[in-house]
Amino acid sequence: MLTVFGTIALDTTRTPFHTVERMLGGTATFASISASKYVPTSIVAIVGNDFPASFLEILRRRLDIRGLTISQTEKTFHYDSSFDHDLSKRTTNKTELNVISNYQSTIPDEYVDSEYVYLANNDPVQNMRVLALFSGPKMIICDTMDFWIMNKRDEVMRMINKVDGIIINESEVKLLFKESNIFNCARLLVSKGPAFAVINKAENGSLLFYNNEFYPLPAYPTEIIKDPTGAGDSFGGAFIGFLSQNENVDSKILKNAVLHGNIMGSFAIEEYGVEKIVSINADDIKKRHEKYKEIFSF
Numbered sequence: 083m084l085t086v087f088g089t090i091a092l093d094t095t096r097t098p099f100h101t102v103e104r105m106l107g108g109t110a111t112f113a114s115i116s117a118s119k120y121v122p123t124s125i126v127a128i129v130g131n132d133f134p135a136s137f138l139e140i141l142r143r144r145l146d147i148r149g150l151t152i153s154q155t156e157k158t159f160h161y162d163s164s165f166d167h168d169l170s171k172r173t174t175n176k177t178e179l180n181v182i183s184n185y186q187s188t189i190p191d192e193y194v195d196s197e198y199v200y201l202a203n204n205d206p207v208q209n210m211r212v213l214a215l216f217s218g219p220k221m222i223i224c225d226t227m228d229f230w231i232m233n234k235r236d237e238v239m240r241m242i243n244k245v246d247g248i249i250i251n252e253s254e255v256k257l258l259f260k261e262s263n264i265f266n267c268a269r270l271l272v273s274k275g276p277a278f279a280v281i282n283k284a285e286n287g288s289l290l291f292y293n294n295e296f297y298p299l300p301a302y303p304t305e306i307i308k309d310p311t312g313a314g315d316s317f318g319g320a321f322i323g324f325l326s327q328n329e330n331v332d333s334k335i336l337k338n339a340v341l342h343g344n345i346m347g348s349f350a351i352e353e354y355g356v357e358k359i360v361s362i363n364a365d366d367i368k369k370r371h372e373k374y375k376e377i378f379s380f
């Protein structure tokens with residue numbers, strides 16, 4: 083069983099071409115919907131009393147939502163960001179934690195023995211607290227971002243020490259270690275505890291570091307980009323979803339997990355919010371995987 087913990091948000095996303103207000107977003111949302119294309123997925127998260135019933139329905143139809151808390155007194159986490167004209171640089175306009183601030187997460191009994199746990203980008207203290215509720219997962223993977231690195235760096239480092247793998251953006255890992263060389267960053271991540279690290283570089287692909295080897299892998303060549311929000315989380319969900327279909331982990335399986343991460347990330351950016359990833363099926367994923375194999379063959 084795979085359980086995803088993270089944020090569910092109402093996202094306002096502004097690009098020079100379009101603005102979408104208070105749509106369904108959040109790291110757990112993207113990661114769990116993406117993972118659900120590979121494996122039955124449970125979500126642990128909190129929303130507020132303003133969370134639309136239609137959004138709840140999107141989650142309920144795809145996920146086990148017994149771990150979802152609905153606060154009657156507070157509002158849903160709200161994130162407002164803007165992208166520049168080439169849709170590569172994001173500026174955070176507003177982060178309203180709301181329900182997230184005092185969230186005392188619990189998990190249903192049925193989730194306790196989850197073998198796979200994905201700690202999507204969230205308060206690292208909350209991530210560690212929820213992790214302690216599981217009986218002993220076989221594989222724990224986390225993600226983090228600049229907001230937490232700047233506000234709770236020590237806690238982020240403690241979280242990294244507790245996981246088997248980490249997925250992180252290039253700019254964020256450079257910020258975390260104040261180190262400009264991406265290979266050094268990968269080595270530093272693994273020296274802190276995880277068995278592997280994946281550093282994502284948007285359209286420049288991903289760098290996997292495992293067993294003292296570097297594996298640079300290209301991004302899927304997506305020609306349509308409307309909204310890059312959630313690409314990293316969709317990557318993470320597909321990555322752990324694919325891993326959970328395999329008994330063991332080795333470099334070949336990890337490389338394939340990166341390809342699936344890139345495939346789901348490529349779908350995520352083609353529409354606003356979760357619009358695209360909710361609509362694709364196993365066949366769409368297979369087609370992109372075939373295309374990847376074709377690109378790789380020399």
Ligand code: AMP
Nearest residue numbers: 091107108161203229311312313314315
């Ligand atoms: P990304 O995959 O990096 O594009 O993640 C985008 C999602 O992260 C958005 O849907 C936001 O709601 C969510 N988000 C933004 N800031 C934070 C934060 N500080 N902690 C957790 N989630 C966040």
